[in-house]
Amino acid sequence: MxxxxxxxxxxxxxxxxxxxxxxxxxxxxxxxxxxxxxxxxxxxxxxxxxxxxxxxxxxxxxxxxxxxxDVVGVKIGDAPGKLTAALKVLDENDINVDYLYAFMARTEKHAYVVLRVEDNCKAEGILEDAGFHLITKEDIDKI
Amino acid sequence: MAQNYYQKEIETMPIEEMKKLQSEKLVKQVKHVYENVPYYKSLMDEKGVTPDDIKSIDDLHKLPFLTKADLRDAYPYGLLAKPLEDCVRLHSTSGTTGRRVVAFYTQHDVDLWDDCCARAIVAVGGSKKDVCQVAYGYGLFTGGFGLNGGAHKVGCLTLPMSSGNTERQIQFMTDLQATILCCTPSYAAYIGEALKEQGYKPEDIPLKAGIFGAEPWTEEMRQSIQDTLGIKAYDIYGLTESTGPGVAFECSEQTGMHVNEDHFFAEIIDPDTGEVLPEGSKGELVFTSLDKEAFPLLRYRTRDICVLSREKCSCGRTLIKMAKPMGRTDDMLIIRGVNVFPSQIETVLLKEGYEPNYQIVVDRVNNNDTFEVNVEMTADKFTDKVSDILAMEKSLAGAMKIMLGINPTVHLVAPKSIARSEGKAVRVIDKRKLV
Known part of the structure; x- marks a missing residue:
């Protein structure tokens, strides 16, 4: 993923x-x-x-x-507090983020965040369980 | 390994007998120099020494030293002891600092030199059955011709490759099943990497031994070359001023180099006072030729820092052994009052898994020495996290502190951004202005 x-x-x-x-x-x-x-x-x-x-x-x-x-990509809504929500979920699950950077989608109303964590699978599971949409290679190609 | 010798009588001669031989030769050599080299005669006259004062090797300390500066002053013919018509060859140093040094050879001198190199080849297990690939440069540089001559005397099939053109080196090595490689250690490492890139495993490489010299290298580098090429790697020492490679050579024990002391007498002196130091002391290596015709040098200061030892060697040779030079008197840096040799930095880098490619930058800021070492990042160690790379710099600085006693600042820089050692790499930049 x-x-x-x-x-x-x-x-x-x-x-x-x-x-x-x-x-x-x-x-x-x-x-x-x-x-x-x-x-x-x-x-x-x-x-x-x-x-x-x-x-x-x-x-x-x-x-x-x-x-x-390998890094984790996650899609978040383009509104105040949306990034915080994603980071909070990770923090609550003891996932340390080494670094991150974000960029806006061109057409849709949301942003993409790239996260570097120790255990990608775990972080992805946690984000998905919390209702976040992960970015795939296909999403990148469509940007 | 069963021991073979090229000149067994000399190489295993009892020490007392060797001393007698050296004494006889020295008396003649001093007389030859005094009568034929006005430059050295005047140095002796100044010191009040005549050939009659030299009765045995124990009198050697009475003679004046020669330095590289003398060789430059006397360029080109000032130290020549034979008419030019008796000379058959000339070699020269690279001359990176000012005037070149040229050395002359009669046929006798070439023979003597070839014998020295032949002893080195036999000591690493070479015989007439071997194919010897000489990848030292042929030309004014002594490396190529020296080992070429030695390989001929042993009776090896000699491949006079000269240096460079690595593709062709590999082709000849594999097609003709070369068993002994002679070149600089850095070129051996380079050939090893190229073979590895082409998919050769150590067991696929026909080589069994390598004779590597002409530049400083460390035990760690020896280990890495041995592993990559699947060979035993041996050191060889020499200098153009004395003759070229083969002044000293390593045997199967790989614990230092036997000096061909029937031709070149070695002393260790205190570089500051010139006083001769007892066996086992660390100091500057000084060579005296004992039976050269065209270019005999008495008490030539090599500037190499080294230790001599007469401990019994398992190979059976009685020739005195010199340790790998630890550095040169003129390479040594004094940083915050501590002696630092660039070779110590190299040792740490190889131990820690970095390329031995580095640059030391020393400066003085507010009366304090700054000491920085630039080291190339490697593909294995590179990570995407800044914190990891900063930790690597810190741990490398820590390892250097253990070796040197003082703490450098280490900077990891991009691969290949520090000039390679094909020419003479600038390893040290000293910006301190202490005048």
């Missing part, structure tokens, strides 16, 4: 991110979501794309350090 996130190690140097997005664009890969975690030395670029296998291949060949990570 989990969706695939591409994780790229990037040096904190001018022009690194643009060269990655440029490489993807030239190979006709479309970005769905993107987040960067940065420290003083390095950054970790996290990407959801339309074709992760192709993106992984292209970026590795270009010399980037890539890791494919």
């Amino acid at each position: 989990a969706i695939k996130q591409l994780t790229v190690f990037v040096e904190n140097k001018q022009g690194t991110v643009v060269s990655i997005t440029d490489t993807l664009a030239k190979n006709n890969i479309n970005l769905r979501a993107l987040s960067i975690a940065e420290t003083q030395d390095f950054g970790i670029l996290r990407l959801i794309v339309n074709d992760e296998a192709a993106a992984e291949k292209i970026l590795s060949e270009t010399g980037y350090l890539i890791k494919m990570t």
